[in-house]
Amino acid sequence: MVEKKKINVGLIGYKFMGKAHSHAYRDLPFYFENSAVPVLKTVAGRNPEGVKKASEHYGFQGYTTNWKNLLEDEEIDLIDIVTPNNTHVEMTIAAARAGKHILCEKPLAMTTAEAYRILETVKENNVVHMICHNYRYTPAVQMAKKLIEEGKLGKIYHIRAHYLQDWIMDPKIPLVWRLKKEVTGYGAHGDIGAHIIDLARFLIGEFSEVTGMMQTFIKERPISTDSDGLSGSTASDKTGQVDVDDATAFLAKFSNGAFGVFEATRFAGGNRNGNRFEINGEKGSIRWDMENMNNLEVYFDNDPKGLQGFRTINCTEEVHPFAGAYWPPGHIIGYEHTFINLLKTLIDGISEGIIPTPNFEDGLLNQAVLEAVEKSAEKGTWISIKEVLEQAKAESCKHLSN
Missing domain, CATH: 3.40.50.720 (NAD(P)-binding Rossmann-like Domain)
Structure with missing residues (x-):
């Protein structure tokens, strides 16, 4: 052997x-x-x-x-x-x-x-x-990518994506590191908004411009007595300022002409992990919801009249990306398998000397969108992603030369 x-x-x-x-x-x-x-x-x-x-x-x-x-x-x-x-x-x-x-x-x-x-x-x-x-490595999301690449949806018109959580709605939740700008950079925007930005880039293409708004609803919280980033932390009697966003919403233009609407919030009651998107094209549409992660909803415009509507595909068959490694059709997989699929891709990349995606170039482009939305919220105007990248390159080169 x-x-x-x-x-x-x-x-x-x-x-x-x-x-x-x-x-x-x-x-x-x-x-x-x-x-x-x-x-x-x-x-x-x-x-x-x-x-x-x-x-x-x-x-x-x-x-x-x-x-x-x-x-x-x-x-x-x-x-x-x-x-x-x-x-x-x-x-x-x-x-x-x-x-x-x-x-x-x-x-x-x-x-x-x-x-x-x-x-x-x-x-x-x-x-x-x-x-x-x-x-990205949910089989249903990989299947959505396959359908788009094969032209089944035709030209893409819209993406609307939101990531909704509710874990910090209680004002007594401590000021954990995820709520401190000096540690995390952004609040909901960078923590969960980064995921829907990445899914949009993966499925649709590159962002060209954004305009957005950011809001902090609870501006002061009890100081945390430990370093946990989630709600299980304990609180002290003292309070501190929340200096990151609780919610962010923005509009986006894509380089291919598509249009996007995005929302990330931790103040959407009843949403434990509501990572969802809908994509509309000239020939059809797709929907996905992380809380029902194995299912992809698909609509095709060329279906016969009277039979048109969204159909639900359970992406657990061998024809669905990554799904064949697990169980027979209909035997669903879970959150942990998204990490297994991603790490399998990484381990294969290391073995073969290939840099897989999403890699640090994707991380850079995602960061540029995050920053552009923040700048837009501050200035109240559309911000070009290209300009953010050019400025970052100039700042980085200056740092490296010093």
Whole structure:
């Protein structure tokens, strides 16, 4: 028996996303027998007790409280970064210079200029890189992409996408790091809005201009006594200012002439994870809802009169992308499988020396849209994505020259 290639993983961070990524690495060889085998080598975290516990629970061989130790370990091939957004630029650049392949959680950086620096560094050091927009790797979304590429919808006219959550509606929810601009950069806009921006780019094409608005509903919250980014954190008696958006809405023009409407909010009661889109073309339309992730709703204009309407396709058959690796048709898969599919693509890319998508170029273009919307909200006007990218390039080049 030929021994499979192994790819040693160093994970920085171990909470919500650390758990999701670790689970996916462990399950990947079970479902995709022909891929290289990811090995959970070392996990890094600041809290000695917490990272030790995570190491044992997730199945890592060891742990460290200094993430730079992962870069010095010659056995580690891949650095996986699941830490708060303000750490990404330092960690990705250091990992690239150490010759490590990189997976980074979204958004890639705090600014477009930072994202540009990251992209230039991974290119210079010839490492494989990927950003974790896992919703691309839902079989139903991959099927939507296939239908669009095959021209089944014809010319695309509209996309309307929203990502609705409600986990911080209670004013007593503490001021966790996801609500601090110096740590996260954006609120709902960068946290969940980044996902629908990426899905739009994946399915429709590049943004050309945006105009938007941003709103913070609860401007002061109890200070958190720990570093958790979700609502499970405990609160102190003191309060602090919320300086990121609770909700963002924007209009978009695409380079191919399509038109888009987008909304991201954490104040939509009853929506636990309402990531949804509808795309309309000259020949048909598609709808998708993450809370019903296996189903893709499809409408074709050439159906006979009297039989027209949206049909529901359960994307769990072998003809549907990635679905054949799992269970028989109709045996649905879940959230965790989006990470398995993405990591399978990354592991294959490392094995073959191919940079998969979404990668750090996608991260840069996503960051430019995020920044353009913020600038539009400040100025009350349409903002060109091209101009944001050109300015970021100039700022980045100035930084590198210094």
